[in-house]
Amino acid sequence: MSDTQENTPKEKLFSAKNKKLLSDPIGKDNPITIQVLGICSVLAITVQLKASLVMAISVVAVMGFANVIISLLRHGIPPRIRIIVQLTVIASLVILVDQVLKAFVYDVSRQLSVFVGLIITNCIIMGRLEAFALSNKVWPSFLDGIGNAAGYGSILLLVAAVRELLGSGKLMGYQIIPNFMYDIGYVDNGLMILPPMALITVGVIIWVQRNNNPELVDVS
Amino acid sequence: MEEYLNIFVKSIFIDNMIFAYFLGMCSYLAVSRTVETSVGLGLAVIFVLGITVPVNYLLENFVLGSGALSWISPQFANVDLSFLTFIMFIAIIAAMVQLVEMIIEKFSPTLYSSLGIFLPLIAVNCAILGGSLFMQERNYANLGEAVSFGLGSGVGWFLAIAGIAAIREKIRYSNVPAPLRGLGITYIITGLMGIAFMSFMGIEL
Numbered sequence: 001m002s003d004t005q006e007n008t009p010k011e012k013l014f015s016a017k018n019k020k021l022l023s024d025p026i027g028k029d030n031p032i033t034i035q036v037l038g039i040c041s042v043l044a045i046t047v048q049l050k051a052s053l054v055m056a057i058s059v060v061a062v063m064g065f066a067n068v069i070i071s072l073l074r075h076g077i078p079p080r081i082r083i084i085v086q087l088t089v090i091a092s093l094v095i096l097v098d099q100v101l102k103a104f105v106y107d108v109s110r111q112l113s114v115f116v117g118l119i120i121t122n123c124i125i126m127g128r129l130e131a132f133a134l135s136n137k138v139w140p141s142f143l144d145g146i147g148n149a150a151g152y153g154s155i156l157l158l159v160a161a162v163r164e165l166l167g168s169g170k171l172m173g174y175q176i177i178p179n180f181m182y183d184i185g186y187v188d189n190g191l192m193i194l195p196p197m198a199l200i201t202v203g204v205i206i207w208v209q210r211n212n213n214p215e216l217v218d219v220s
Numbered sequence: 221m222e223e224y225l226n227i228f229v230k231s232i233f234i235d236n237m238i239f240a241y242f243l244g245m246c247s248y249l250a251v252s253r254t255v256e257t258s259v260g261l262g263l264a265v266i267f268v269l270g271i272t273v274p275v276n277y278l279l280e281n282f283v284l285g286s287g288a289l290s291w292i293s294p295q296f297a298n299v300d301l302s303f304l305t306f307i308m309f310i311a312i313i314a315a316m317v318q319l320v321e322m323i324i325e326k327f328s329p330t331l332y333s334s335l336g337i338f339l340p341l342i343a344v345n346c347a348i349l350g351g352s353l354f355m356q357e358r359n360y361a362n363l364g365e366a367v368s369f370g371l372g373s374g375v376g377w378f379l380a381i382a383g384i385a386a387i388r389e390k391i392r393y394s395n396v397p398a399p400l401r402g403l404g405i406t407y408i409i410t411g412l413m414g415i416a417f418m419s420f421m422g423i424e425l
Contacts, residue, residue, distance in 0.1 A: 117306050118350055194415075196412070196414030210404065
């Protein structure tokens with residue numbers, strides 16, 4: 001087995017390399033703003049912070065476990081049918097998440113509607129399984145999954161916070177903008193609730209991020 | 221006939237996959253660099269959606285839904301397999317994508333090589349699974365409606381990707397601020413296109 005060789009250097013659970021796996025995707029290697037993966041769901045469910053929070057947690061759970069399972073199975077999966085195997089693993093995990101959400105937070109589950117199911121086709125998960133879990137050991141894969149899902153979740157929460165605050169003056173359903181502001185003529189920006197503004201918000205986030213990290217600028 | 225046309229037009233313009241639901245954004249952003257490849261991918265998406273939505277409709281109504289198995293024998297009337305929806309839908313989609321891939325490879329090798337990795341990735345294109353899940357959620361009355369919904373969504377996606385590709389080809393000559401180049405400006409243009417498409421909202425056919 002080729003695995004014995006990669007096992008020999010005994011690493012600590014949170015060595016510098018493993019920490020990097022966890023922290024890189026949140027910042028410099030963010031799946032959404034840099035790798036352009038998994039954008040579909042970011043945009044549609046970010047009207048409210050609460051729904052986004054539930055979504056982010058679901059994705060972290062699915063992705064962590066999918067990476068672990070694929071990493072455990074990586075020597076047993078024939079390469080030709082690996083996509084089907086991956087999809088089956090992800091779909092089973094998503095079914096679990098969907099049932100849990102329906103049982104405990106039914107109203108949010110209604111609000112997310114088809115987007116829970118669409119975690120299956122979230123490109124981040126497939127992308128990380130292909131690029132990382134298929135060729136790495138279990139623990140790094142788990143960290144990589146959690147890290148990427150957290151990077152995804154952080155953008156999700158940021159966009160949702162901006163949209164909910166500007167669009168309806170609330171966060172998590174609690175009113176933030178005080179009433180006297182409305183009395184003196186402040187008006188919620190109704191455009192922020194509409195879907196296209198999610199795209200523009202993400203565009204601005206990318207702008208800010210690349211402005212601060214000139215090495216990320218797309219030269220083409 | 222009228223209601224089929226109605227659903228068709230509605231799913232192209234009002235419930236556009238990209239501008240109203242943001243489905244299939246990954247390949248939309250990644251493949252839209254030139255018009256030619258994006259037209260190819262758009263056609264493939266129309267084709268796959270046009271097949272998978274009706275197939276999944278039949279699956280939903282004759283296998284998965286609650287009581288759907290009663291056509292085999294009355295004793296299955298209480299069986300509800302709807303928790304298997306996701307896994308069955310994605311299996312159908314993956315199989316269909318494989319089929320499309322083989323067809324394109326046979327008849328248009330140039331298109332096949334220019335689409336590259338994105339052809340197999342249609343299987344994980346959210347627009348495809350999203351189409352099937354919306355079909356399930358909206359309870360279309362018969363197969364014809366499911367077909368027109370699938371084709372309409374595909375055409376809507378095709379229009380969106382062709383449009384953004386054309387704009388991106390032109391914008392290459394513009395002086396965009398450096399940090400916005402590439403991805404950032406594409407997001408913002410898509411947002412503006414989405415606002416434009418919202419003018420179709422509320423149209424009753």
